[in-house]
Amino acid sequence: QVRLVESGGASVQPGGSLTLSCAASGIIFKDYDMGWHRQVPGNQRELVAGISRTGSTNYADSVNDRFTISRDNSKSTVSLQMTSLKPEDTAVYFCYGRRYSWDIYWGQGTQVTVSS
Numbered sequence: 001q002v003r004l005v006e007s008g009g010a011s012v013q014p015g016g017s018l019t020l021s022c023a024a025s026g027i028i029f030k031d032y033d034m035g036w037h038r039q040v041p042g043n044q045r046e047l048v049a050g051i052s053r054t055g056s057t058n059y060a061d062s063v064n065d066r067f068t069i070s071r072d073n074s075k076s077t078v079s080l081q082m083t084s085l086k087p088e089d090t091a092v093y094f095c096y097g098r099r100y101s102w103d104i105y106w107g108q109g110t111q112v113t114v115s116s
Contacts, residue, residue: 002026002105004095009110012085016114020080022095022107029074031097035069036080037092038112046093049080063089085114 008020020036035050049059049069057069068081078095095107 002097003060003095004091004105004107006095006107008092009035009112011113011115012116014086014114016085017083018085018112019082019083020093020095020110020112022078023097024078024097024105025108027076027097027105029097030073031099034071034078035096036078036093037096038089038093039109040091048093051078082112085112087114090114100113 005023005027006020008018010018011114012018031053033052036048037045038048039045045052047060048063049057049067051057051069051071066082066084069078071078080093082089090113092109092111094109096104098104
């Protein structure tokens with residue numbers, strides 16, 4: 001059974017920092033591209049950051065230079081370090097793992113709230 005379990009979501013003030021983690025099980029982690037999407041109620045889910053199985057990274061323009069994605073294949077985890085958080089970063093953040101277009105898994109999501 002494949003499981004992706006996110007952790008680290010919290011409420012923080014603008015300008016603050018937060019690190020999200022996603023622990024994967026049931027997959028050969030090193031064979032999967034991993035990443036994070038986020039979703040605000042009423043909006044479509046959007047890509048935040050991705051890291052390929054070879055370690056290449058990509059970011060949404062809105063988070064570039066503020067967020068850093070990394071992976072630890074030995075622990076089957078992917079992390080998202082978020083700095084200089086803004087109220088518009090408020091969303092539910094979902095971890096995903098994708099090997100092929102038809103072979104993709106999602107976590108349950110973790111809430112990030114940025115508010116003063």
